[in-house]
Amino acid sequence: xxxxxxCESIIExxxxxxxxxxxxxxxxxxxEIGALANVELDALRFAFEIARRDTVADTAKLDxxxxxxxxxxxxxxxxxxVHQHYDPCPRCGxxxxxxxxxxxxxxxxxxxx
Amino acid sequence: xxxxxxxxxxxxxxxxxxxxxxxxxxxxxxxDPAPEAQRITLEQDILAxxxxxxxxxxxxxxxxxxxxxxxxxSPGSGKTTLLARTVQALRAEFPVAVIGGDQxxxxxxxxxxxxxxxxxxINTGKGCHLDAHGIGHALERLPLPEHGVLFIENVGNLVxxxxxxxxxxxxxxxxxxxxxxxxxxxxxxxxxASSLMLLNKTDLLPHLDFDVVRCLDYARRVNPExxxxxxxxxxxxxxxxxxxxxxxxxRSALARQVNRLEADLAAARARLAESAx
Numbered sequence: 001x002x003x004x005x006x007c008e009s010i011i012e013x014x015x016x017x018x019x020x021x022x023x024x025x026x027x028x029x030x031x032e033i034g035a036l037a038n039v040e041l042d043a044l045r046f047a048f049e050i051a052r053r054d055t056v057a058d059t060a061k062l063d064x065x066x067x068x069x070x071x072x073x074x075x076x077x078x079x080x081x082v083h084q085h086y087d088p089c090p091r092c093g094x095x096x097x098x099x100x101x102x103x104x105x106x107x108x109x110x111x112x113x
Numbered sequence: 114x115x116x117x118x119x120x121x122x123x124x125x126x127x128x129x130x131x132x133x134x135x136x137x138x139x140x141x142x143x144x145d146p147a148p149e150a151q152r153i154t155l156e157q158d159i160l161a162x163x164x165x166x167x168x169x170x171x172x173x174x175x176x177x178x179x180x181x182x183x184x185x186x187s188p189g190s191g192k193t194t195l196l197a198r199t200v201q202a203l204r205a206e207f208p209v210a211v212i213g214g215d216q217x218x219x220x221x222x223x224x225x226x227x228x229x230x231x232x233x234x235i236n237t238g239k240g241c242h243l244d245a246h247g248i249g250h251a252l253e254r255l256p257l258p259e260h261g262v263l264f265i266e267n268v269g270n271l272v273x274x275x276x277x278x279x280x281x282x283x284x285x286x287x288x289x290x291x292x293x294x295x296x297x298x299x300x301x302x303x304x305x306a307s308s309l310m311l312l313n314k315t316d317l318l319p320h321l322d323f324d325v326v327r328c329l330d331y332a333r334r335v336n337p338e339x340x341x342x343x344x345x346x347x348x349x350x351x352x353x354x355x356x357x358x359x360x361x362x363x364r365s366a367l368a369r370q371v372n373r374l375e376a377d378l379a380a381a382r383a384r385l386a387e388s389a390x
Contacts, residue, residue, distance in 0.1 A: 002277075009160060009162055012162065017153065017155065023151070031159070037302075038273075084301060085301035085336075086298050086301055086335050095333065097337075105160065106156060106157065107158075108154070110153045110155060111150050111152055111153075112150070112152075112153055113151070
């Protein structure tokens, strides 16, 4: 359940950023989470409801954008799409690929007032 | 904010909302200008703060020639026994110290101290992982094993600790043969984040249906670069390869420290020569 830690970290960032830029509340938050990131999205949404209480984000909406798993296969030298860390390359069936995208856990954008 | 029409809170206090609410909603009362919404683009990693603390720890380890490892596993994989044996084997060669994370009790730290190394227990309470900030504070209280090895024994949990960089050189995942060979597939993030996998309790293999070849294959599917060593901390079988891996890491950390110090020294000498000329 490290999703609560992630949300506490998100709230801390929101608090700092809104104050620093002279705003008082966060209305909406957009996160980008990679398909292979170590995050359970339902747990993240649930934890956000708890973490946002009595903060600048206490009514903020959470939008999660999932980014696809992208990799480069060293065996067949192609850019490929993957869904899990243990997926074989869809072109050659090998496992010698390196993730190039899909591990992200980012706060992309805020709507503030 | 008024939940009915969305006007500001102040209006709600001074009018009873007795007017009709049909669209287009004439709102004959005065409105303060509604707070204007603005978008801010951040593009910031959720764990950016942890990454900052981890960078501070990593710098400290580099400056003092400490080879720091983050040991992760499920509960009961035998990490503490492994560390106690490791400490006993290496403490005469170079300084070793252990930071242990558990939700409760200081039992593990006592076992490590009994084995002859300084140990500090972090109780995470309900927390499921150690973070770089907590390690930074632990380092203020634990004598740093300069020119040696610092083991950070994470909370027994194959999920959460995968995301939290503590400033270590490597994550080492310990898997015991009593756990089932498909753990690398079930918890892929941890095996993907680790550089070395120790397959522990191999002395029990004759009593189990554990398929070692399949397990190692699963681990390499998830992480083609992962190094794997098989050992039994209890009988000592396979421990030599692990100890050699540690010695090599310790020497590399030391060599990097020497290079850095020599570069600093050379720069300082050049500056001195310049100012004398």
